[in-house]
Amino acid sequence: xxxxxxxxxxxxxxxxxxxxxxxxxxxxxxxxxxxxxxxxxxxxxxxxxxxxxxxxxxxxxxxxxxxxxxxxxxxxxxxxxxxxxxxxxxxxxxxxxxxxxxxxxxxxxxxxxxxxxxxxxxxxxxxxxxxxxxxxxxxxxxxxxxxxxxxxxxxxxxxxxxxxxxxxxxxxxxxxxxxx
Amino acid sequence: xxxxxxxxxxxxxxxxxxxxxxxxxxxxxxxxxxxxxxxxxxxxxxxxxxxxxxxxxxxxxxxxxxxxxxxxxxxxxxxxxxxxxxxxxxxxxxxxxxxxxxxxxxxxxxxxxxxxxxxxxxxxxxxxxxxxxxxxxxxxxxxxxxxxxxxxxxxxxxxxxxxxxxxxxxxxxxxxxxxxxxxxxxxxxxxxxxxxxxxxxxxxxxxxxxxxxxxxxxxxxxxxxxxxxxxxxxxxxxxxxxxxxxx
Numbered sequence: 001x002x003x004x005x006x007x008x009x010x011x012x013x014x015x016x017x018x019x020x021x022x023x024x025x026x027x028x029x030x031x032x033x034x035x036x037x038x039x040x041x042x043x044x045x046x047x048x049x050x051x052x053x054x055x056x057x058x059x060x061x062x063x064x065x066x067x068x069x070x071x072x073x074x075x076x077x078x079x080x081x082x083x084x085x086x087x088x089x090x091x092x093x094x095x096x097x098x099x100x101x102x103x104x105x106x107x108x109x110x111x112x113x114x115x116x117x118x119x120x121x122x123x124x125x126x127x128x129x130x131x132x133x134x135x136x137x138x139x140x141x142x143x144x145x146x147x148x149x150x151x152x153x154x155x156x157x158x159x160x161x162x163x164x165x166x167x168x169x170x171x172x173x174x175x176x177x178x179x180x
Numbered sequence: 181x182x183x184x185x186x187x188x189x190x191x192x193x194x195x196x197x198x199x200x201x202x203x204x205x206x207x208x209x210x211x212x213x214x215x216x217x218x219x220x221x222x223x224x225x226x227x228x229x230x231x232x233x234x235x236x237x238x239x240x241x242x243x244x245x246x247x248x249x250x251x252x253x254x255x256x257x258x259x260x261x262x263x264x265x266x267x268x269x270x271x272x273x274x275x276x277x278x279x280x281x282x283x284x285x286x287x288x289x290x291x292x293x294x295x296x297x298x299x300x301x302x303x304x305x306x307x308x309x310x311x312x313x314x315x316x317x318x319x320x321x322x323x324x325x326x327x328x329x330x331x332x333x334x335x336x337x338x339x340x341x342x343x344x345x346x347x348x349x350x351x352x353x354x355x356x357x358x359x360x361x362x363x364x365x366x367x368x369x370x371x372x373x374x375x376x377x378x379x380x381x382x383x384x385x386x387x388x389x390x391x392x393x394x395x396x397x398x399x400x401x402x403x404x405x406x407x408x409x410x411x412x413x414x415x416x417x418x419x420x421x422x423x424x425x426x427x
Contacts, residue, residue, distance in 0.1 A: 001415075002273065003273060006362060009363075010348070062232045114215030114219035116206035136226075140226060175221075177226070178228040
């Protein structure tokens with residue numbers, strides 16, 4: 001049997017695919033009862049500290065469950081400052097492997113010129129009680145690195161998660177990227 | 181049914197996707213491709229055992245994401261260049277078709293220029309060619325697009341660097357971890373041996389599968405040459421990975 005097709009970079013011209021509104025996951029329907037609309041935003045920087053201004057950020061969340069009104073997926077371009085921004089619904093916990101429960105999180109895929117294959121990470125939400133027992137967060141020993149997966153509330157319903165492709169030190173640690 | 185709670189839990193776990201075969205995927209750090217220098221992660225990746233987050237994914241439908249299967253003309257006006265038909269199948273590593281999955285494509289025009297502000301290559305834009313398409317595989321995983329053969333274009337990676345003719349493809353498959361973005365090349369392109377993006381894939385066999393083949397069956401008489409490009413997405417593993425297992 002053939003193995004999976006090789007990945008290649010999305011390159012600098014992927015914006016041809018960009019559609020207005022794809023960064024708003026709530027665009028297809030009303031916000032369901034009990035769900036909270038949030039903004040997830042942040043800045044993507046490279047190893048020189050320069051903004052990644054031509055990146056494609058995609059998000060996927062398994063909760064709230066997908067429906068005709070909520071695809072659970074969105075795509076945003078980074079702007080000249082490297083900033084991405086999504087409007088979505090705050091996820092709740094989802095099952096982990098075995099008996100585990102995973103803390104609420106949003107999966108992130110970063111594609112860009114210079115990335116021959118996608119980079120995958122997650123946005124968790126600072127302050128969630130389940131963060132302390134989340135299996136993936138628990139597997140990251142260095143607290144400074146674990147912190148790179150925690151979005152911080154930066155205003156009413158606005159959550160900020162910066163993504164650093166390389167970096168070291170307080171507040172500048174390289175984002176934890178996942179082998180999925 | 182087992183009386184052991186553990187077994188029941190394991191049976192409930194989603195089936196993970198298989199790890200990629202060694203040598204078949206490019207590295208993050210590829211010095212010959214200069215843009216990887218400041219953009220590759222310097223730290224090892226953290227293994228994420230697959231959960232519902234990785235094994236499920238968005239379901240795109242033509243009602244929300246209308247297909248655009250013939251991009252060789254705009255409003256009935258033919259684009260410049262050589263019209264071609266590209267078709268293929270989307271399969272998984274077990275050879276099973278991946279049905280009803282969305283494929284996005286984008287590419288330069290026949291002169292080697294993207295309809296994109298950032299592209300300043302001194303080659304003509306074509307008002308009748310935007311270079312973006314979208315199709316869905318059918319029940320058997322088959323898909324087909326009609327487009328224009330893209331031109332080669334220069335880039336600044338190294339002296340006298342030119343990208344081989346290529347069409348970009350983006351697929352989502354059936355789960356988040358099946359995401360694939362790749363490029364399709366054309367047979368006999370003399371630029372392929374010189375291209376760092378193509379050549380950063382370690383195994384020659386894996387590289388060569390990115391090269392489409394001329395296909396007389398896809399070719400339509402009196403209309404357009406046909407090329408075939410089959411795409412393989414990761415298969416599902418037979419056994420779940422243990423937590424913390426490194427791959």
